[in-house]
Amino acid sequence: xxxxxxxxxxxxxxxxxxPSVPVWLQPYxxxxxxxxxxxxxxxxxxxFDGIFDAKVFVVSFVSNVVVAAxxxxxxxxxxxxxxxxxxxxxxxxxxxxxxxxxxxxxLFRA
Amino acid sequence: xxxxxxxxxxxxxxASLLDQVLAETVDPAYARAAEVRAARPAPTRGARWRGQAxxxxxxxxxxxxxxxxxxxxxxxxxxxxQIRAALIADIDRESGVTDDLVASLADLQAQVGAARDxxxxxxxxxQLALDQLARQEAGxxxxxxxxxxxxxxxxxxxxxxxxxxxxxxxxxxxxVAQVLDRDLQLLVNALWSAGAEAISVGGxxxxxxxxxxxxxxAVLVDLRPVTSPYEVLAVGDPDSLQNRFLGTPEANYLANLxxxxxxxFTFGRSDDLxxxxxxxxxxxxxxxxxxxxxxxxxxxxxxxxxDGGD
Numbered sequence: 001x002x003x004x005x006x007x008x009x010x011x012x013x014x015x016x017x018x019p020s021v022p023v024w025l026q027p028y029x030x031x032x033x034x035x036x037x038x039x040x041x042x043x044x045x046x047x048f049d050g051i052f053d054a055k056v057f058v059v060s061f062v063s064n065v066v067v068a069a070x071x072x073x074x075x076x077x078x079x080x081x082x083x084x085x086x087x088x089x090x091x092x093x094x095x096x097x098x099x100x101x102x103x104x105x106x107l108f109r110a
Numbered sequence: 111x112x113x114x115x116x117x118x119x120x121x122x123x124x125a126s127l128l129d130q131v132l133a134e135t136v137d138p139a140y141a142r143a144a145e146v147r148a149a150r151p152a153p154t155r156g157a158r159w160r161g162q163a164x165x166x167x168x169x170x171x172x173x174x175x176x177x178x179x180x181x182x183x184x185x186x187x188x189x190x191x192q193i194r195a196a197l198i199a200d201i202d203r204e205s206g207v208t209d210d211l212v213a214s215l216a217d218l219q220a221q222v223g224a225a226r227d228x229x230x231x232x233x234x235x236x237q238l239a240l241d242q243l244a245r246q247e248a249g250x251x252x253x254x255x256x257x258x259x260x261x262x263x264x265x266x267x268x269x270x271x272x273x274x275x276x277x278x279x280x281x282x283x284x285x286v287a288q289v290l291d292r293d294l295q296l297l298v299n300a301l302w303s304a305g306a307e308a309i310s311v312g313g314x315x316x317x318x319x320x321x322x323x324x325x326x327x328a329v330l331v332d333l334r335p336v337t338s339p340y341e342v343l344a345v346g347d348p349d350s351l352q353n354r355f356l357g358t359p360e361a362n363y364l365a366n367l368x369x370x371x372x373x374x375f376t377f378g379r380s381d382d383l384x385x386x387x388x389x390x391x392x393x394x395x396x397x398x399x400x401x402x403x404x405x406x407x408x409x410x411x412x413x414x415x416x417d418g419g420d
Contacts, residue, residue, distance in 0.1 A: 006166035010173020014181065021178060029179040036172045043165075045136045051144035054161030060137050061168050065175070091131055098135030 003043075027076070028069035031085055035068035036061060038092040041099035048106035068092070251317040251388040255308040257345045259383045260352055264289055264297055264364065265339025265374035287371040289338055291324035293364065294331075297342055298322065300360035304351050306344035310385045312336025317388030332389060339374050348379040 021029065039061035046052040068088050075084030147153075153161075230236030230243075247253050267287050294311060301309055309316045314331040316322075321332065328335045344351060355361055355377070368375035 002162055002166045003169040006169030007173040010170035010175075011177045012173075013170070014174040014177025018181060019178070021182060026182055029175070029182055033176050033179045036175050040169070040172055042135070042137050042140075046140040049136065049140070051140045053140055053143035053147065054165050056137065056139045056143045058164045058168050060139065061172070094131050095135045098132065102135065 007040075027081075028072055031068045031072050031088055032065045034089055034092050034096075035064040038095050038099075039064045041096050041103070045099040045102045045106075048103060249318070251308060251315055251320075254387045255315075255345050255383075255385045257307075257383060258348050258379070258381050259306070259343060259345040260301070260348060260355065260377055261380045261383070262297060262301070262342040262344065262355075262377040263339050263374055264293065264342065267372035268374065287373075288327075289329070289340060289373065291322050291329050293367070294322050294329060294340055294342070296360045297364060300355055300358040301342065301344040301351070303358060304344075304346075304354035306346045306351060308345040308385050310343045312340055313386070315386050315388040320388060343380070343383050343385060345383050345385060348381075352377070352379060 039057070042060060043052060043057040046057070071088055072081055072085050075081040226243075227240060230240045266289055298309055298311065298316065311322065311331045314320070314334055314336060316331070321330070323330050325335075328337070329340070330336070364373075364375055367373055
């Protein structure tokens with residue numbers, strides 16, 4: 001319950017405060033969100049599997065976001081930013097799908 | 111190695127990578143942490159609370175990140191639209207200012223003309239100068255003209271129903287098929303040679319120094335943009351104008367282009383055309399007219415550089 005409340009608080013805070021993001025950081029926000037989604041779905045799945053661990057979740061979240069942004073940053077510097085973004089989105093997207101399917105099996109037993 | 115693992119070794123690297131991605135959707139670190147936890151005594155109440163708080167803070171971060179990204183994405187498109195609207199408003203406003211200035215320029219020129227006529231009509235020398243001035247103004251096309259003539263319309267190909275509006279024509283196609291400044295120049299020159307007395311293109315009267323030029327995708331007549339279809343009005347005797355225009359090689363050339371590129375190319379006689387005056391050229395030098403100084407008819411007033419002001 002608390003994590004869901006936290007998520008809601010974060011969304012409301014972000015929409016209400018409308019903080020300005022530095023321009024150099026803006027291109028990496030979408031990919032960071034996808035990485036964060038992956039970590040969150042992984043955490044929910046682990047919770048249903050009964051092996052959730054707060055430390056692992058926090059570390060995986062932070063490292064996921066940072067590494068995804070870094071990969072895209074590196075790609076931008078090398079001139080393959082768009083392709084690397086696609087690669088990151090594909091891999092993370094597959095994982096999100098897999099986790100979502102596992103969560104669905106837990107929830108609906110189907 | 112067991113027999114069941116044998117096939118996986120022959121699979122390509124890419125396929126095994128995909129297999130791994132597909133199989134390992136949950137972070138293996140969770141399983142390892144669970145093993146470690148099982149080996150140790152149960153965590154204290156305080157440690158559990160700390161963990162929950164950490165998770166909550168991380169979720170706040172996740173929500174913040176998502177909201178920020180959403181904001182950014184929506185602000186991006188909104189901002190572009192706002193900038194576009196602001197630029198369009200700027201253009202409209204400045205065009206309005208230009209129109210106002212053109213109108214007041216015409217007013218002031220009329221006042222200057224009236225004052226000049228009044229001042230000159232008093233003396234004989236002035237009368238002569240006035241006659242000469244009238245002839246030269248007619249030559250410079252600064253006075254509005256009204257009369258019968260020919261209306262020629264030249265325009266880009268109209269989009270037909272068969273065209274896919276997105277990908278139907280390649281950019282090269284559309285570029286080739288556009289009416290260019292030189293086509294309009296050809297048309298105008300053909301009309302002059304056919305005996306036109308006054309010509310306007312897209313509402314812009316052509317004077318002796320008026321240019322028809324291309325700037326980017328737009329055709330500029332007298333530095334003002336005109337758009338397709340270009341309506342060319344020529345004042346002159348309609349019968350001879352039409353006959354002689356049709357006899358020119360340029361008309362033939364344009365008719366060919368019309369067939370090739372589906373251009374709009376029509377012409378018709380008009381009984382009453384009204385052409386505005388061309389923008390007058392800048393006054394560069396002037397000097398007072400004295401009776402003994404009055405120029406003989408036909409000879410242009412010698413201009414003395416630096417003698418007068420603008």
